[in-house]
Amino acid sequence: MITKDGxxxxxxxxxxxxxxxxxxxxxGGAARAxxxxxxxxxxxxxxxxxxxxxxxxxxxxxxVSIAALADALQQFIEQLGASRPILVGHSIGGMxxxxxxxxxxxxxxxxxxxxxxxxFGKADGDWQKSFIAARLVPLDRGETMKSMxxxxxxxxxxxDPDPKGMxxxxxxxxxxxEASYRAIMLALIGFxxxxxxxxxxxxxxxxxxxxxxxxxxxxxxxxxxxxxSAEYVELAGAGHLANxxxxxxxxxxxxxxxxxxxxxx
Numbered sequence: 001m002i003t004k005d006g007x008x009x010x011x012x013x014x015x016x017x018x019x020x021x022x023x024x025x026x027x028g029g030a031a032r033a034x035x036x037x038x039x040x041x042x043x044x045x046x047x048x049x050x051x052x053x054x055x056x057x058x059x060x061x062x063x064v065s066i067a068a069l070a071d072a073l074q075q076f077i078e079q080l081g082a083s084r085p086i087l088v089g090h091s092i093g094g095m096x097x098x099x100x101x102x103x104x105x106x107x108x109x110x111x112x113x114x115x116x117x118x119x120f121g122k123a124d125g126d127w128q129k130s131f132i133a134a135r136l137v138p139l140d141r142g143e144t145m146k147s148m149x150x151x152x153x154x155x156x157x158x159x160d161p162d163p164k165g166m167x168x169x170x171x172x173x174x175x176x177x178e179a180s181y182r183a184i185m186l187a188l189i190g191f192x193x194x195x196x197x198x199x200x201x202x203x204x205x206x207x208x209x210x211x212x213x214x215x216x217x218x219x220x221x222x223x224x225x226x227x228x229s230a231e232y233v234e235l236a237g238a239g240h241l242a243n244x245x246x247x248x249x250x251x252x253x254x255x256x257x258x259x260x261x262x263x264x265x
Contacts, residue, residue: 002057003079009057010050010076011035013042019109020082021045021258024073024093026115026240027184028152028173030056035168036247037088037254044258045086050076052093054180064183066092066191070099077107086261088112088254090243091215092184095120098193101200110203110261112254115215115240118223119192132185139178149174158211158239165244197226203264204230205257207250209238231257 001010011031021041023034034049041047053072054060061068073096077085086109089097094116101111120128138148153169204227208220217234224232233253235242243250 003076005075005079007059008050008053008072008076008079010048010080011038012046012048013038014044014046016046018044018046020077020080020085021047022077022082022085022087023047023049024087024089024096025049025052025055025172026091026093027181028149028156028169028176029090029093030172030175032056033168033172033244036165037243037251040247040251040255041258046082048080048082052096052184054177054183056175060177060180060183064180064187066095066099066187069096069187070103073097073100074104084109086110086112086258088114089116090114091116091240092188095188095191095193098196102193102196105199105201108202110205110257111200112205112207112257113220113223114207114250115209115212115220115242117215117219118194118197118226120188120190128189132188135185136182139182145176145178145181146174153241156214156240157245158209159237161239161241161245162247165241165247169241169244194226197223198228200227201229203257203261205254206230206232207242207253208232208234209240209242209245210234210236211238212240212242214240231260233257 031049031051038047051058094113149170206224208217224230
């Protein structure tokens with residue numbers, strides 16, 4: 001599906017009149033990475049997964065930053081006419097949600113920050129430099145997203161991931177346009193929303209994987225202590241792609257949170 005302005009592609013399941021449940025993917029993802037979640041929750045919600053700008057059928061941004069992506073998210077929500085949505089942001093999708101919450105603190109009914117971080121540390125930090133170099137240097141040497149996809153996905157996952165989920169993860173990673181991947185990687189530099197965590201006033205779930213090396217469970221548990229209304233859930237054995245690695249466990253945790261939100265609103 002495409003929004004009326006032609007800028008955003010997305011997939012959706014369920015009654016358009018139901019509560020909007022919007023899923024935002026990570027750097028190596030796509031709207032289709034959420035298909036099991038759309039199937040699981042489409043009977044109760046208008047379950048929607050966007051292709052981030054520059055991914056799938058969504059138009060790229062002229063200049064990519066987390067702030068620009070947050071603005072794009074707001075425009076996407078407006079295009080859909082999605083009133084008081086629940087947002088589920090994975091990895092960089094969760095960073096976009098955090099930035100969006102600063103400008104729209106009361107527009108969402110609830111948010112889920114899945115395997116994400118409130119900061120990417122120092123723009124000139126050694127870890128940050130090596131993280132980005134490890135992902136961009138192979139492209140500089142002539143590798144492609146398709147050739148890199150198997151190894152990139154392999155290093156993201158935890159114990160005994162679901163084979164179908166891994167196949168979908170590799171397909172999504174392989175189809176990311178190189179220009180989008182480079183731009184989004186560089187947009188991470190300097191991201192820091194730690195000071196605004198205390199201002200998040202809506203129900204919030206922080207969902208981690210115990211084997212996640214990108215957004216560690218310990219860091220996410222600590223982050224949860226800074227958000228007044230946060231709940232924290234750790235998925236045992238899951239790496240960074242929990243919704244694909246362990247879809248039933250991910251959906252179970254998300255479903256319990258959604259049930260609790262329903263009793264509060």
